[in-house]
Amino acid sequence: MQQVVKKVFPVLGMSCASCAISVETMLDAVDGVESASVNYASNQVMVIYDEKLVQPNKLKTVIQSIGYDLLIDNNTNSSMNEEATEIEFKKLKIQTLLAFIFTVPIVLIGMVFMHVPNANWIMLLLSIPVVFYFGRRFFINAFKLARYGKANMDTLVALSTLTAFLYSAFTTVYPSFWISRGLPVHVYFEATTVIIVFILLGKLLEERAKSNTSSALKKLIQLQPNTVSIIENGFEKEIPTVDVVIGNLISVKPGEKIAVDGKITEGTSFVDESMITGEYTAVEKMKGSDVFAGTINQKGHFIFVAEKVGSETILGKIIQLVQEAQGSKAKVQRIADKVAGIFVPVVISIAFISFLIWWIAGANDAFSHAVLAFVTVLIIACPCALGLATPTAMMVGIGKGAENNIxxxxxxxxxxxxxxxxxxxxxxxxxxxGRPIVTNVLWDNSVDDKLYYTKILWALESKSEHPLAEAVLNHFNNEKTNINQSLSNFESITGRGIMAIWNNQKWMVGNKKMIEEMDLSISNFLLQQANSWQSSAQTVVYFANQEQVLAIIAISDTIxxxxxxxxxxxxxxxxxxxxxxxxxxxxxxxxxxxxxxxxxxxxxxxxxxxxxxxxxxxxxxxxxxxxxxxxxxxxxxxxxxxxxxxxxxxxxxxxxxxxxxxxxxxxxxxxxxLSEKTVKIIKQNLFWAFVYNVIGIPVAAGVLYPINGYLLNPMIAGAAMAFSSVSVVVNSLRLKSVNL
Known part of the structure; x- marks a missing residue:
């Protein structure tokens, strides 16, 4: 028998939408996996799999084989995932900064001080660490994917920068090869290193911006305290919340957050449950009352027994729901993913065709132009913006909904x-x-001691099992009495009401049929009001003694x-x-x-x-x-x-x-x-992502060169690619400021 489970795992190392496609494809191919859905914006994969056939460790091994990593110890009660992402971010930050420091002198020499002695050799030495150390992630990932016949943005970056670097290195070591053929000597060390810096910088800004899209989920996770005080053998001791088990007695002091779901065994207090109900009025809690994880205790102190822990609590289920929602894909995103999946091979083909056309049909400096076009096409065509267009907007929209109780x-x-x-x-x-309450009570003019009769009414209703009786009891709660213990001959008449004897008199509470059948008198004043209440869809309850109707009570389910x-x-x-x-x-x-x-x-x-x-x-x-x-x-x-x-x-x-x-x-x-605003942002993102690539690729290939002699510089292409990804994320973040 199958044991199908659905789990969300964080993925490390993805750098573009086609990375997500690669991860998804590899997981889908694992025996026992029904489906895998990768969300590049949240760096998560939602996997539906049979626990009998496959374990998370196997999924992790498969993903590591293509250069990424899977965090399988995904616990919403810990900050493990966030810490791993933060470590990765800090590493990227350091690499970007050092790459920038090495690249600045390369750019200055290549564009300003190109006539200094041994300029090319200096640039070659400075560019080696930028390309092969700070940018090594692109080459490693491209190589691992190539073993499986796959390609992604890392493939584009690796191919373009390696081509430009090798061409420049060859020219530096053996310049006579071009000079003997009457061709000018050009090197592209500055373009190579600037491309890597721009892409690292774009990735850095993208990661920082993407982390803001999941702020709602972080806020939900932070609602639960890290530690709790449990009572063992009459003494309190502090333990991590993740170690709480069902049956633990937990002590909650004034102002503390409640860690898990349970039931109060001792003490009273008021608890702020606004995170669950949306109501800001604190709820009174006493022995037997339910309490929920993430809510905040007010001034009282109480002890409760843990009944639900971890992902089984209401807060845990809300967190899981938001995680799965942010990891799911909209139809429009699945279309974009398919485009991104075939995009890289198509771009590589266009780059090679551009190279061949320039080399064969070009005039002076044809080979240099061919290399330039090849490198620029590979850089500018990165489908990152396309891959981020939908999921970032969805993540922010879902997070915005969670913040607004949706x-x-x-x-x-x-x-x-x-x-x-x-x-x-x-x-x-x-x-x-959804619950009836008393909306009006009207006494007959002949009733002089309303408190006395109210106590009798309360006593009668306390014996009743009718749903409306609870509404009456709640309304007259301050008139509780022990008269009910002295009632005799209590009788419940189906479809009519109840009656009993007290103090040698017959008392009754019921509907109009009961009053008519008992032939009890009712004043015109009460009768008219009863008819008026009934016409406005309120239920009328009659309270009477053996002679007359003493009061009428209007009950309704309020809007x-x-x-x-x-x-x-x-x-x-x-x-x-x-x-x-x-x-x-x-x-x-x-x-x-x-x-x-x-x-x-x-x-x-x-x-x-x-x-x-x-x-x-x-x-x-x-x-x-x-x-x-x-x-x-x-x-x-x-x-x-x-x-x-x-x-x-x-x-x-x-x-x-x-x-x-x-x-x-x-x-x-x-x-x-919220849906309308989110879809509007998605359409804007997709429009600009497609327009960027539709315009950028032909320009990079050199279509403007025969018209005005313009050939796009690879450095500008790298900057444009980085800007396009960041702009899509920033546009999506505008949803955070939408007023609902």
């Missing part, structure tokens, strides 16, 4: 959002709070404060809004009217919700469905974009592609707005 499961869902033109919203638990504004925002975006509910028509009509929703369906079964969405899709609508319950799961799966409320059931959240971990419904239009 958890996006994969890149496809972020790409789909901007196309949505119809939103179907479940009523209960989505547009409404979320942000629902009206959210619906208005959707309408302003040109999106049709539909409401579906299993509730009765009167209630549905009242809610829809209040929120300005023109289309609604009431008394809808789960399968009917799915059919409703299919009908909209058949009419050409791109449909987003938002819900919170198990009954919404089928509709969420069928919709083009399923969105779950974070307070909903696990099944709904699992099925949905986006989860809103806030009660603020404005996160719904904000998610669609």
């Amino acid at each position: 958890l996006i499961k994969n890149a496809d869902s972020l790409e789909t959002g901007y196309k949505v033109n119809a939103v179907v919203i479940d009523k209960t638990g989505t547009l409404t709070e 979320r404060p942000s629902a009206y504004e959210a619906v208005k925002m959707l309408h302003n975006m040109g999106i049709e809004v539909f409401m579906l509910t299993g509730d009765n028509c009167a209630t549905a009509n009242a809610v829809a009217k209040t929120l300005g929703i023109q289309h609604f369906e009431s008394e809808v079964l789960p399968q009917q919700k799915a059919s409703f969405i299919q009908n909209l899709q058949q009419k050409g609508k791109v449909v987003a469905m938002i819900g919170d319950g198990i009954n919404d799961s089928q509709a969420l799966a069928i919709a083009d974009l399923g969105i779950a409320m974070g307070s909903g059931t696990d099944i709904a959240i699992d099925v949905a592609k986006i989860t809103l971990i806030t009660k603020d419904l404005k996160a719904l239009p904000n998610a669609l707005k």
Whole structure:
């Protein structure tokens, strides 16, 4: 039996989009791997594989064989991945700085002081460490890939710089070869070294900019403390959070972050759970209350037992969700990857053709021009900008969503959002709070001691098992009493209400049918108000003694404060809004009217919700469905974009592609707005990446030379290539400042 798992591993050493293709291809070829998806922007690979057939060590060995490395000890609770990336960054920084120091005198000699004695020999000696030491990564990686018949940006850089260096070195050692043939003597040491410096610098800036795109994930990881205080044999001791196991007793002091999920066994406090709920009001916690990793204890002290640790905590699952989303690929990215995959061989072919055309058809200095065109084409055609265009924007977009309580499961869902033109919203638990509360209480004018009667009402409801009884108990919580212990002849009448005897009198709480059947009197004042509440879709509960109705209580599932504004925002975006509910028509009509929703369906079964969405899709609508319950799961799966409320059931959240971990419904239009902004950035990135290569390659090959005598300098090509990659990343980072 297969044991298929999905894991995200950091990859070290990738320098371009075609590097990512190489890593992906090698992993896909491993027996037992179902699929591998490399995200160059995040330097991660998401691998789906059978644990029985392949282990992470084998994946690591395969990747190392082509010059890269795989971090298989990927633990979100540690900073190992970040440390490895930082070490790599520091190494690159040092190499870039030293390469620059060696290159400055080469450029000065080659372009200003070219007539100094032994100028070529000085430049040759200075360029050797730049090419073969500081730039050795390009040659090593190119060689390893060549063994497997593959090529990437390192191949382009290695071929171009090695060609220019060998040509220049030959000219320095044996200048008479060209002089005897009447050809001028040119060397390109400055171009060779500047190319390497520019590419190293571009890579350095790119890595620094890319690290900013995952800032949201870093913030999530930092929500969990590094150490915790556990209690053993009555004493506290501090241990790393990663060592916590289920069953540990953990002590949490005022102001500390909670490390894992669990249940309080001792003490009370208030906890800031805004990272989960989006609500900034601290939640009261006491014995038996659940606490969650990443939340912050306020002033109290308590002890809780660990029930979920590591990736099983709510915070761990959120981190995993964001990681997988940032590692996933959108459809447009997969197209760009295919282009990047075939791009390098095509470019190498164009470079060789350019070389041959210049050498054969060129006039004076044909061979030098041929070498120059060959080197420049290889440099300027690097597909880095193309490879970064989509994933960087996706990463920033997904991170921006996480910062705004919008958890996006994969890149496809972020790409789909901007196309949505119809939103179907479940009523209960989505547009409404999902729990009944008392909205009004009205006493008969004959009641003089309301406190006395309220205690009797509380006592009756404390015996009831009806869902609405809890709403009444919560409302009158301050009137708790022990009268309930003295109640006798308690009776629950199905579909009507409850009744009991106390102090030799009969008391009852129930619906209108119960009051009518008991033939109890009710004042016109109460009757009119009851009818008014019912017409506004509120449930009316009657409290009476054996003679008359003493009070009426209005109970309803209140509309979320942000629902009206959210619906208005959707309408302003040109999106049709539909409401579906299993509730009765009167209630549905009242809610829809209040929120300005023109289309609604009431008394809808789960399968009917799915059919409703299919009908909209058949009419050409791109449909987003938002819900919170198990009954919404089928509709969420069928919709083009399923969105779950974070307070909903696990099944709904699992099925949905986006989860809103806030009660603020404005996160719904904000998610669609984020999609629109992200796709816009992607289109801009792809446009400039393609334009850069479409214009750059012909110019590098020398098409302008017959017109105006211009032949692109390899140094300028290297700078342009580096700038194109950085500009794509910087453009993507603009999403961080978008107001949602």
